[in-house]
Amino acid sequence: MKRKHPLDDAHQSGEEPPDDEPARQEPKDKHQRITIDPASSLPLPLPPPLDANAIASFQRDGFVLLSRAFPESTAQQCRALIWERLVQDGIEKSDPSTWVERHGIPEIYTAEDAPVWDGVLTPRLKQAMDQLCGRDRWEDFGCGWWMITFPDQAEPPWEAAGKWHVDGAAYQHHLDSKESGLLAVFLFSDIAPGEGGTALSVGSHKWIARLLEKNEPRGMKGGAVSFQARKFRREQVVEVNGKAGDVMLVHPFLLHARSKNLGQKGADSVRMMCNPNVRLHQKMNLNRPDGAYSPVEQAIVDALRKPPSHPDSE
Template sequence: MHMTDTPLDDPDLARFVADQFLVIPDCLPAAQAKRWTDDALRRCGFDPADRSTWPEGHRFLATPADAPAPCPVAELRDLAPKAWAAACQLLGGAERIEDPVTVTGDLVMNFPMRPGTPSTPPSGWHVDGDFNHFIDSPECGLLAIVLFSDVLPDGGPTWIAPDSIGPICADVLAHPQGLSAWTMRAERGYHRQCRRFVPLVGAAGSVVLMHPLMLHSSSLNTRDCARAIRNLFVPLREPMRFDPAARPLSPVERATLSALGVERLDFTPPPAHRRHATDHETGAAQPRPYDTAEQRRTSITVDAATCARQRCEAQAALAC
């Protein structure tokens, strides 16, 4: 697999600004992706080779406390260096990213439905992240999805609405107090303003990088194979900025301005106390930050599987 520090060329970057997402193939070997998938199934009591042991529909494979093997945790830069390099390009350089960015082996599965189950439109449209969202939120600079299996049409792919970014950004700007993901999911109805809906299909080992406010949804798996993914955030050291006179803008920042139809944005960052976690079930403010650099360091150096898994559970709870 040929690797470079800049896997995205200028047309790729322009396409991200226009489309708000990229599917990047060949980010990790298919054999490694299959090994992670099979191990995740075994840790949760399912036989990869015996479909009679599989449930139906979506299942977050959280590693049980008594599992015979621990949940693997890897840094994105090590697991999928091509995807890491692409994320660095999209965010304006590695120095802007709050590293480490971890990927856990607790996968989000979409198991086949029983034969004859009719296909239905994607449902449960939402934005990820149990924190108070602003247009500059550093908690998530990019939303990433690692495909640990081939993801086929009608095979339970995540669906995205690329033209949701404009309405969502405008709505967030109109609420200077911030919006929780719960509020955006339960009350806003963004999908009714969208006309473009795209299934995220691709080969095992691909990684999808998308705008952090991308509206997305789950879908039924009406094929005969299981779909395995892991979603994660690529966080920033500092909030985004939208004034090109202050410093060069990243492609993600340019994509935000493009979605709003402007070339620059006068935005006053919220006070620090507004940047907090929110309850997944109610959207209520929580008296703590969503995530801190110290927690991220801890997730790698002390009890890595437990800490990283806890941090990612809120992201995976909303089916993708």
């Protein structure tokens, strides 16, 4: 929005500027130079995408929703490309008889595939990731790890439909692993309650931190982490809901699962989401002398200093 000068109304109405405001000086001739302070012409810095309350909730619960992380128009164009990709696997948008409960797409999309994908990783999203992981600490990534779910394939009530897990089956997990610094859940379609948004186990990143601590220095395989964590009762589960263009930013230790898509709006209830794993350039530092931890690190440090109350085994 164009910034309005406080004198504009007066100038437009023909009124004189108030006494406490200096009158605008007009040049005596067209060759007279007017000096402008460069600092006064600079745009004001935008506030960070995540405020202190949002960061605190991320550390406490293990996730935070960044609304309007990228434009809805970009999400719409990406949806069209995904539907074209699904046709290759025999799934037609206009033919519900071809729909299945879930369908994975192995490709990772970047601007090299289509320019529109470059519009997903906006400066606003990148700044939020800097806030959570630390500036310049995470590696660039593409839109991958797609799991598309379709309506009319599952029976109520809404609940997790896949196994509860932490991402990263291919590497040995440690408290400071760099292989996963953040999980970003991209919404390319609107997802209302019960429409298959990822199920999140609130606060479970704290249990995982304690579990990994007990298994240092040898670490744990990803499958073993998930297997052990599934033994504990999940006291609170929330579903990822939001609008196309939102991104749920999730702590890498948080338990999550695919959920039932009970949507009733036909093709508009097809869940278009991807959840790429964001790697770090270096291992996390959980012993910073200056205490300048990233929120991802701080959540782990807090869990180790003040162990969470483990839910009872199921």
